[in-house]
């Protein structure tokens with residue numbers, strides 16, 4: 378089937394990925410297409426497993442073989458032919474494990490703009506040299522705190538963990554971090570040789586001795602006399618403080634069990650030099666509107682917009698007349714703040730105003746991560762691509778669905794196609810086209826029940842989606858379990874929650 382470029386459709390023939398039953402379907406381009414059906418019907422197999430997978434495969438075919446080897450390819454989908462398929466970008470909820478160093482700021486690329494703002498328009502201490510934008514990132518050599526290398530935390534042994542029960546004597550095992558068996562007996566003999574009583578409860582030992590036993594780097598050699606009735610002649614034993622022992626195990630042991638045990642005595646604390654920010658001290662001294670970049674990274678997007686808006690709204694003319702070539706009211710500051718505010722407003726519209734730039738991307742819910750990616754794509758300037766989305770409404774309050782639809786409309790309006798796997802009926806209603814897969818799940822699904830404008834789905838009697846969309850059934854699309862208990866939560870403060878207490882019915 379030669380492709381006619383004036384035909385604005387993607388033609389799929391013979392798709393049999395997973396449970397799909399040799400599916401033929403035509404999908405309009407430059408439109409929002411909703412893929413619907415019950416869980417397990419095969420709608421994701423068509424959208425992601427077939428269409429997105431084929432677009433990826435063609436992309437990798439077009440790049441040089443050496444580059445192809447660098448990228449882990451997904452297998453070719455089971456489909457006879459697809460024509461008219463544009464390049465695709467997947468905005469899935471989960472896409473690999475995000476690295477612990479990636480944050481909301483890096484994910485949205487807003488951190489780059491903010492660093493530029495601090496470099497170009499920040500207020501520097503008198504006499505301090507202007508720093509490059511990289512100096513405001515803990516992930517660069519120029520910006521990393523020298524003490525913690527940008528990690529913001531330090532790992533070390535803690536006294537409470539190494540001696541969990543201070544009523545025990547050393548002989549009774551007060552120093553839990555020390556080895557047992559022969560090595561433990563050896564250390565007790567050495568301690569006795571050093572004149573410390575191993576039968577005194579830990580808490581009654583002299584503070585100076587306790588500190589020394591746990592933390593010293595000294596390693597005295599002590600002659601251990603043979604016990605009575607023994608024929609050996611004694612030996613020299615080497616002392617290890619509890620910390621030295623833990624560090625030695627972590628640095629040298631190949632036994633995972635030993636290392637796991639040693640890690641039980643280690644905890645992480647904020648680095649004292651950078652207060653956990655990972656940034657070098659002179660970067661932290663640069664401020665914008667009175668705040669360091671670390672303080673700005675901790676603000677919610679709602680607070681951040683309030684901070685930057687007054688600068689963004691300065692007239693360019695007023696800024697130009699300030700003759701300074703740097704500072705908070707220059708043209709470059711107005712432009713950067715304006716850009717930041719415009720981009721953060723999209724995030725507020727998508728119901729993400731409670732997030733901060735510094736929030737680690739590993740703590741984001743899948744729905745939050747996907748909406749951040751959608752907002753970021755708005756700025757990418759790509760056109761002529763298919764965005765394949767996985768339930769973009771996930772985790773969103775129903776009232777926030779309207780702004781999400783506006784953002785999706787904007788992506789479509791810039792000349793892109795949207796293929797959306799979705800349960801939310803408000804989103805499905807706004808689609809230009811719906812592909813309903815079913816009728817059931819697994820072997821009972823995998824057929825196209827309907828493909829066309831949304832209204833037409835009303836006539837399809839065996840479509841569960843149609844039944845819900847046109848009010849033939851009241852129950853929600855997702856199966857619900859009957860609650861049989863109460864869950865009590867008190868004083869919950871995390872992310873966007875502040876000291877909440879509530880009870881809810883739970884089903885498991």
Ligand SMILES: [Zn+2]
Nearest residue numbers: 522525648651
């Ligand atoms: Zn540090």
